[in-house]
Amino acid sequence: xxxxxxxxxxxxxxxxxxxxxxxxxxxxxxxxxxxxxxxxxxxxxxxxxxxxxxxxxxxxxxxxxxxxxxxxxxxxxxxxxxxxxxxxxxxxxxxxxxxxxxxxxxxxxxxxxxxxxxxxxxxxxxxxxxxxxxxxxxxxxxxxxxxxxxxxxxxxxxxxxxxxxxxxxxxxxxxxxxxxxxxxxxxxxxxxx
Numbered sequence: 001x002x003x004x005x006x007x008x009x010x011x012x013x014x015x016x017x018x019x020x021x022x023x024x025x026x027x028x029x030x031x032x033x034x035x036x037x038x039x040x041x042x043x044x045x046x047x048x049x050x051x052x053x054x055x056x057x058x059x060x061x062x063x064x065x066x067x068x069x070x071x072x073x074x075x076x077x078x079x080x081x082x083x084x085x086x087x088x089x090x091x092x093x094x095x096x097x098x099x100x101x102x103x104x105x106x107x108x109x110x111x112x113x114x115x116x117x118x119x120x121x122x123x124x125x126x127x128x129x130x131x132x133x134x135x136x137x138x139x140x141x142x143x144x145x146x147x148x149x150x151x152x153x154x155x156x157x158x159x160x161x162x163x164x165x166x167x168x169x170x171x172x173x174x175x176x177x178x179x180x181x182x183x184x185x186x187x188x189x190x191x192x193x
Contacts, residue, residue, distance in 0.1 A: 001028040002081035002191055007090030011044040024184055026191040037072045047093045054144050058117055066117055070096055077102055083190055085110020092117040099125040108133035108190035113173050115149035126160035135186045137167040144173040
């Protein structure tokens with residue numbers, strides 16, 4: 001039927017995001033949990049590694065690592081319908097997939113505690129794609145990815161006429177389990193589009 005691709009965050013692993021991904025996966029769909037190609041010095045892996053505050057814009061070195069990460073995904077993502085998403089850094093990379101050969105397979109994007117890595121480029125990318133579906137979950141106490149960055153991402157997709165669902169909560173940089181059923185329902189509806 002299709003594939004749910006969920007990307008872990010910085011210092012994460014595929015196993016850390018597996019329980020969430022499996023809870024979201026619609027009946028008949030497969031789950032793919034790629035691993036970031038860069039080893040984090042403290043634990044886990046990442047899609048890019050840098051020593052700078054997370055809310056600051058990314059630099060050329062980070063963009064080069066993102067491009068390497070996208071290449072690493074080329075052999076891991078199958079043909080057919082896709083719902084792509086992730087947590088934090090993983091959700092930024094999921095948005096980057098809209099600028100790859102997978103763009104026309106993507107039915108929906110899940111952004112949890114995340115931002116857009118390259119907002120200007122994303123706007124251009126979306127202007128050339130058919131609008132699909134986006135869900136954004138973010139906490140107003142998130143001190144790693146500030147709310148303004150989550151709102152910026154929503155605005156970029158809004159400008160491109162995507163069907164947007166916004167989930168907000170009063171917690172920090174996390175998946176809000178109290179809203180998990182809304183994520184499950186969204187994924188199920190997106191799979192049926």
